[in-house]
Amino acid sequence: MRYSGALSALLLTAALMALLVCPASAQSGLMPYSPYTVIRVTSLTRAQADLVDFLYDQVMYGETNIVLPEDTAYDDASVAMNCLLQDYPETFHLAKQWSITYEQRHPEIARAIKPQYRMSWQEAEEIRAALYHTAQELISADPTALGLHDALADLVTYGGLDDDCYTAPGALLEGLAVCEGYAQALCLLYRMAGIPCGVISGDARDHTGSVGRHAWNVAYISG
Numbered sequence: 054m055r056y057s058g059a060l061s062a063l064l065l066t067a068a069l070m071a072l073l074v075c076p077a078s079a080q081s082g083l084m085p086y087s088p089y090t091v092i093r094v095t096s097l098t099r100a101q102a103d104l105v106d107f108l109y110d111q112v113m114y115g116e117t118n119i120v121l122p123e124d125t126a127y128d129d130a131s132v133a134m135n136c137l138l139q140d141y142p143e144t145f146h147l148a149k150q151w152s153i154t155y156e157q158r159h160p161e162i163a164r165a166i167k168p169q170y171r172m173s174w175q176e177a178e179e180i181r182a183a184l185y186h187t188a189q190e191l192i193s194a195d196p197t198a199l200g201l202h203d204a205l206a207d208l209v210t211y212g213g214l215d216d217d218c219y220t221a222p223g224a225l226l227e228g229l230a231v232c233e234g235y236a237q238a239l240c241l242l243y244r245m246a247g248i249p250c251g252v253i254s255g256d257a258r259d260h261t262g263s264v265g266r267h268a269w270n271v272a273y274i275s276g
Contacts, residue, residue, distance in 0.1 A: 083113045085143060085185050086244035092251030092271055093140050097132065100125075104133040105140075108166070112137055112147055115174030119166045127155055130163040139252055142241040143184075145220035146170050146177035171216060180222050187225045188245050196246045198274045205239055233268040240270060249273040 097105070104125065111119045121130060130153050137144050148169040156162050170177070191204045209224045213231060217223035224230035224238035236252045243250035250272040257267035 083110055083143075085188075085241075087247070090244040090247060090249045091140065092249050092273070093136065094251050094253050094271060095132075095136060095139075097136065098129070101129045101132050101136070104129055105136050108133055108137060109141070112144055112168060115146070115170055115177065117167060117170075119168070121163050121165055125163045127153060127161050127163040130166055134166065134168070139254065142221040142237040142252075143181060145180070145184075145222055145237070146172050146174075180226070183226055184222050184241070185245070188242055191225075191242060192246045198243065198248055198272065201242045201246060201248075202239065205235065205242065209235060209238070211235075236268040236270050243270075243272055 093102075104122070107122065108119060134151055138147060138149060148171050151166055151168045153163050154165045154167070156164060172180075191201060191208075195201065195204065205224065209228055209230050211229075211231065212218065213223055213227070213229040213234070217227060217234075218230050219233040219237070220230075221234065221237040221241045224234040225241075230238065233252075233254070240250045240252050250270055252268060253271055254266070254268045256264050257269075258264050
């Protein structure tokens with residue numbers, strides 16, 4: 054998909070939104086890239102960022118009932134789960150539904166999160182291994198920002214009939230993805246190549262003037 058003049062506006066928007074960069078604060082042994090390559094477009098409070106770090110490993114291990122730190126705000130729990138879905142391509146196994154338990158007398162305080170998953174932990178691990186292997190092959194061939202962009206464009210056809218098309222595995226392993234799948238895949242490639250990157254979602258206007266939901270990337274390239 055090409056946006057010509059609209060693309061310039063999107064890139065300008067991305068550049069401005071990059072001012073909201075918030076790198077991950079903790080290194081997880083499960084993270085396939087440096088936390089310093091993580092760009093979060095959504096501005097998080099310190100408590101929300103800490104909660105994302107707390108939840109990351111447990112979601113990656115497929116925990117179904119995650120007891121939260123004491124005095125976790127209900128709203129912060131929702132923000133953290135949304136952040137895990139948008140900002141970490143490797144959490145493709147996480148479904149977009151979850152439940153949060155709270156204190157009856159203090160509903161603003163969350164006690165636990167029960168995530169839902171799109172697949173078993175074992176299946177996710179197998180897919181993740183193949184995903185990282187494919188990503189590393191592309192990076193080894195050409196680790197530059199333009200090279201990875203072009204390799205992804207050559208590999209992927211726009212489309213898909215199931216939820217995989219919104220994910221990095223849909224793009225890199227199946228060769229079928231919509232804009233969100235492209236963005237998640239490029240985000241993973243760039244980060245594994247050491248290029249800071251993030252995913253933006255919002256509204257975009259195409260060459261006909263139509264406005265629709267879209268996803269794209271923001272990255273730091275050569276300063």
